[in-house]
Amino acid sequence: MSLQDALALIFLLAGCAFYLAGTVGLLRFPDVFCRLHALTKADNVGLGLVCVGLAILNGQPRVASMLLLIWLVGLLAATVSAHLIARHAHEREAPQDQELPRR
């Protein structure tokens, strides 16, 4: 396995780890704000790492800039979505920050 493949694989696996973290956060965090937090941050970093891995694997600069564009627009969309959803949820319920999750 060449160095290029190995490096790409590392980035892809790191991306997977972040996606997993995001999903775990979605399922285990106590209220909607924490879940939103986990989801938007972890998933988008995961997407970025996957994009880097694929860019390394592919090697063409044209493809790499396309992947960068996709990630940046994805960041923008996630930012706006998270803000809107959080605002919507905030207007309707108080966050349950008094309770800690039981272990």
Next chain:
Amino acid sequence: MMDLALPGVALFLLLNLVAGMLRVYRGPTLADRMLAALLFSTTTVAVLLLMAEWMEMAALRHVALLFVMLASILSLAFVGLPSGTDEEES
């Protein structure tokens, strides 16, 4: 080796997606269910990009770009909804 790794990563991401559906099931608020749609957007984009690489179909990157541009439509449509913490009736 990479022929195995790329579909494998895609498989893992899809499993993540299926696990995320649990949140749609449990709720409790509408916003929680909407989060699933957010999860799906980023996961689907990643899977499309992976497919573009191992199936050597550059058009799929265009699909991923389209997807990510339109991802905010669902959130915008959602936040106009009236409140509803629990819409389970039976």
Next chain:
Amino acid sequence: MMSLLLDGLIVVALVGLAIQAITGQSLFRGIINFIVFGLTMALAWARIGAPDLAMAEAAIGAGLTGALMMVAYRRLVADEDGHVPTPPRQKSRLAIPIAVGSGLLVGVIGLGALLSDNPPGEAGQLVLETLPEYGLGNAITGVLLLFRGLDTLLEIAVLFTALLAARAVAGTGDSSATARTRHPETPLIGALLAVVIPLTILVAVHLLRAGTYETGGAFQAGAVLAAAGVLLVLSGRVSRTPSAGPLVRLGVLAGLSAFILVGLAPLLYGEALLTLPGMWSIYLIETAMMVSIAVTLILLFADAGGLRRERRG
């Protein structure tokens, strides 16, 4: 082996999501399930090598239809004070037998198709061979416009008729209500639009041009433009008027009329109907269709904001 697992998971997910979407636990859950079903369907199209369909499915099935359903949900189901009425639960006893029967039918037909020998695909071969003569590289565009142009013409006519029907229904609704989101003056939304709208227009025009030799075409470009328009409607930058202005009407009619005019023109020269004289006619028709599709879809969406629930009793 790994791709087989992936495909299997996609199939299982599709069936599971479809069942979840219509077994009606709660309406909103069904909507989310439907949206996710659309996304997974786009993945399935990508897997079987149909990027054009994946693009259309992502833009329309997941994006536009999802937003449309949420707006309709807001307007028709949920009350102003946020109370959601209980949906009446009427499960027919025939539901499960019919579902199983349909599944078996599809399975038997599919099995028969898989086991039989492939008949020689003459039409497909002919298309692929004659495509370079016309200077086209994309077989789908060739079939849509050159070889089966009548189908496409009728599809545009159907879209137009659907718009007329929708306007007739929604036109009786609340004309002051719009599909606008809450707090449209949020600065973040302005920033989003400033980046996404120009990008979308660029991508749409590129898709239109690229449709002749790679993935793209009028329909995809129109769907992308429509999504941009829906974004504008949702953020309140474009609002619904009870009667459409002349420019809007021109946009709606452009595709249909261009196609009909260019299609009828060969009759003057003694040629058959719908033989397109050259690449310029293809570009003309595609551009007109893109505009029409986009304007029609945007109007269909904007009208949903004016839906009103019937008050019973």
